Amino acid sequence: MVSFGDSKFVKKVCGITQASYQHGWDERNGGNVSLRLTAEDLVGFDDVSEVKRTLDLGFDAKVLSGSYFLVTATGRYFRNVISQPGLDLGLVKITDDGQHADLLWGYEDGAKPTSEFPSHLMSHIKRLKVDPEQRVVMHCHPTNVIALSFTHELDERSITRLLWKMQAESLVVFPEGVGIIPYMTPGTNEIGKATSDKMSEFRTVIWPHHGIFGTGDDLDEAFGLIETVEKAAAIYSQICAQGGEIRQEITDEQLGDLAHAFGVVASPKFLS
Template identity: 80%
Template sequence: MTSFSDSKYVQKVCEITQASYQEGWDERNGGNVSLRLTADDVSEFSDLNHVKRTLDLGFDASALAGEYFLVTATGRYFRNVIHQPNLDLGLVRITSDGQHADLLWGYDDGAQPTSEFPSHLMSHIERLKVDANQRVVMHCHPTNLIALSFTHELNEKSISLLLWKMQAESLVVFPEGIGVVPYMTPGTNEIGQATATKMHDFRVVMWPHHGVFGTGTTLDETFGLIETVEKAATIYSQIGAQGGQIKQSITDDQLRDLAKSFQVTANPHFLS
């Protein structure tokens, strides 16, 4: 039987973490990603039958009991994951009490899941209420979106409209807009819960002056969502670099036509 180390899941996380690092979104040990797997997904791997150790979650994840997560380790560098996935990634299964996770593969040098893992689990729980196919939570530090959080009012409607109008693809890719939480200390359950609350309505949430949380059904979709948000923020940054004088722009009516053409529903609270 195939070793989990050689699985498409490990290979894809390696690919995405490397791409995210190459984009400049994950300096040093910044960023983390988790991929939810099902029992069917892991059933073919014979090397997952032994619990290596049991980890304390510090959070009640009983809503996800029995679910499997491939998750990056705390303190590790995205640029290295592709070279040493057995050290920088771990496959865990949430225990029946929801307070712990059994480590089945990875973290070979004693590593632990990312400190943001409770925040990931909270977002997984909330997004599964909206979309049963949701599998991915990704946190990273897109440069231009972070810059935007310093120069623009932290208002979801205003930021969403701005990003929608920077390029036609934005409205198509994230028609619900972007959620925003206040600045909060990262790595805490408080920011995790605030983010999860926003995840009821949004698939991408800005952490001002820090980064972004994105979700999706696949790693590619989630990466592409963040990529599109960051591209729009980059265009806005370039406008500023060119003097900031906007002489023409996508209008609200054109956004409505765009939504109709691509059969998406723009957030009615942002675009009536």
């Protein structure tokens, strides 16, 4: 029998969740990940053809009906996923009515998808309209990004420009900038809607005083995007710890040169 638990998809999520925990981004049961799969991805696995349970989504995901998602469970710790994926991960298929998800693998002890799953689905829907190759949504709690949301004006232009100027890699990795929503209660459809509205323009959205949502074509890309944003915020934190005076910086002209050299289009809203 070929088990889905031995698949490259499960192994990759295990690796990413462990790396995120080791970075200090996912204390206790913080953080969640969803990976969209196709029917072709599931060919050859013998244990994904039978519906184990049907779960209520609490959200109308009809536009995603028939889609498969590998998603972390609610209330679970990222540090444990690598040792017990069959408990902390689940493979679900969105039903035709869009209101439910059929569990095909995982959640062996009765677990359910993360409480942020509706927010993930909203972001998947929006990103698919922008780029049909987008398959991953990841939410975590990067320390320096959260700290920045307490000390800096919550303005997309000023925070994007700050992060761009902290390291040469920033503009190359997120040339569209970063989105920001107001502080909102997590785990609600309202915060999911606000986040997905930003996802039409950005691949990463900061939740002030809480964390970040990042997307990508694959798990490495989504993780690397968040990692780059967090590294830029960490550099700024170090500058502040050293007195906060910036004597030299990457200029706007140099940002433009970076964009040209790497063939990316920097958002004209943020590059003046």
